[in-house]
Amino acid sequence: MIPEIGHFALILALSLALCQGILPLIGAHRGNVAMMSVARAAADGQLLFIAIAFACLTWSFLQSDFSVAYVASHSQLALPTVYKISAVWGAHEGSLLLWVLLMAGWTVAVGRFSRDLPAEFAARVLGVLGLLSTGFLLFTLLTSNPFLRLTPAPVDGADLNPLLQDPGLAIHPPLLYVGYVGFSVAFAFAIAAMLSGDLDQRWARWTRPWTTVAWLFLTIGIALGSWWAYYELGWGGWWFWDPVENASIMPWFMGTALIHSLAVTEKRGLFKSWTLLLAISAFSLSLLGTFLVRSGILVSVHAFATDPTRGYFILAFLGIVIVGALVLYAIRAPQLDSQAGFHLLSRETFLLLNNVLLVVAAAIVFYGTLTPLLYDVLRLGKISIGPPWFEFAMLLPLLPISLLIAVGMHSAWRAQAPKPLLQRLRLPALLAIAIGILVPGLIYGRFGLLVSIGTMAAFWIMFASLQEPWRSFRRAKGTPAITRAMLGMSVAHFGVGIFALGITLVSAFTVESDQAMQTGATVQNAGYSFELRELRDVQGPNYQAIEGRVEIRKDGEFVGEVRPQKRQYLVQQNWMTEAGIDAHWNRDLFIALGDQLGNDTWSVRIQYKPMIRFIWLGAFIMALGGLIAITDRRYRGGA
């Protein structure tokens, strides 16, 4: 009964989405107020019914209703309650339901906060969101219905994939989705502007906070995913250039470019058509990511060919969205020309460079992700492209960006005189160069060109980001304080510096070793000694495990104790590595059990990872910067 209510609620939501997608757009075209005012009510209703559907599916999971096929294949009686809830979005069907729920939530939020916008414009934005929502609801109902029944119902379910039974992965997809879906708002704003043909600086001011919110959630979502991969996959890496990860980083690069280009459009009325194009691409890449992950095409081009319904649906949807948006763009973009100019040395130029480099970064990831698919489709052979290629290729756009950020931040709009800029940046630059040359050698005992450049860039960004807030802090009475927008930018860029420092030092100074260890044996790694004290059996709620107790000492002094586990999940019989991590602000010691080599002897993976926390910390600081920026005075109170 409950699942059927969910199913019906979803159908009702679809009808409302259709109303929301069609009537307001016609109303805005004809200037019909009644039709336009449908938008907000329809959006509220849509959210209500999708929330009911979501609650019904959650209920089925909590009740372990295995007559629902989706529950039966992704849960079991002994699964801890928190994972029964996270299992709702743990696989394809449920994650789509989460997607439409979040999309409805975003739409209602747009409806609430758009009351000061011109009525036609708000109606168009909500209408476009309604059309997108219609597409996703249709996709859910036609190809991926989570409420389908299974007869006869099994006694117990097949369990949730053990990899997903983890707090990090329970909250990672919702955050990531908030980001993905959030770009649909920027997309809707772009389409609405093109439909009305009216794109001025106010448009950019309305769009900016929404885009920033989407971006900050995407940032946190990606960072959490990376953190999860680090401690859960058992390899100690933090980014694997796996296609699924790539699918999330492409919209991130585009979204970051969009945020910066929106700044130019708002302040100077420039880059208008470019901003529109970025808004379209950021959302299209979110959709493409969904297509790659959800169609099965990554698992195999041929798996896609044998069950193509889902894939074709998303591909068709993707085609309509992208082609439609680009056709509209081709018609409207020429009218958006702007006459304002800027000097070669100006903030505009640096933001332009930022955009070009970020787009190049996204293009590289795109190329590396899709080339193996292309080879396979054309039957040129089955290739894989290794992480070393991505790591090298990413340096090309990202190294120049990290060197240019500081200069761009301190340049004025329109034209910047070279001398004052040089004066202002001289001290941070000199300090950064000194640190870049000395730190790697003094602390880690090894010099290297790339390490020095990376460290230098990181500190340069950090120092340059601190200058404005510092000046504001020490300002004379009566002079204006730093704006929230400026502060947010400084914080976010400081985060980039932290992030860059983390990556540089982890890539350069990680020490890894795989060892055979007997109980009682001691191994040295990176100045620490690791003693495997004992191995014992541990019983979990739905798994049994062998747990090692490893004592870590440095120069004889006790540092910590970790308990890495090798778990076997009872239902799926899968083995899983649960790493033991001794975390400290400036280094992680990562210990994972490999395989049993003999009596009391195991292969053990031991890694020393300096500054790895800075990678995620940097990402969180970037997101925090976004949060500060959207509280700026000028976004309050609308037009």
Next chain:
Amino acid sequence: MTPRRQRMLAVGLALGGIAIAAVLTLRALDDNMMFFIDVSDVVAGEYPADRNFRVGGLVVDGSVEREPGSLELRFRVTDLRCELPVRYTGVLPDLFREGQGVVAHGRMAGEGEFVADTILAKHDENYMAPEVAESLAEHVTEQTAGLRQGSGECNPQ
């Protein structure tokens, strides 16, 4: 700067950047692109001699031998037609088992042995790497259908 020159600059920068990136990345791609090659083809000598590639198949039952006290091990991998000896030193993935599908990255050493630097086994009992599944399926079909004379048998180099 006039809008026209502005646009020229933008386009010039974009094209220049993309061109440089494209040249450098394509050259690097050459070193990092690994082809998947059937075990039978490797045994027949059809593999790139001077670069890494991937092989995959089932780990032959009873073929895993460990060097006592070290992380070195040897096993054979089969595509159900030919078998290839593989040597690997390091920690194995969680799902490495005899009789299960596996993919190895590495290159051929002397004496027909494949030296792997990475071993991958997928995190799901039901799921086999698509390349492996396809390679196995091909040879199973050959054998059951008893196609051409001599096919279905291993033809070493």
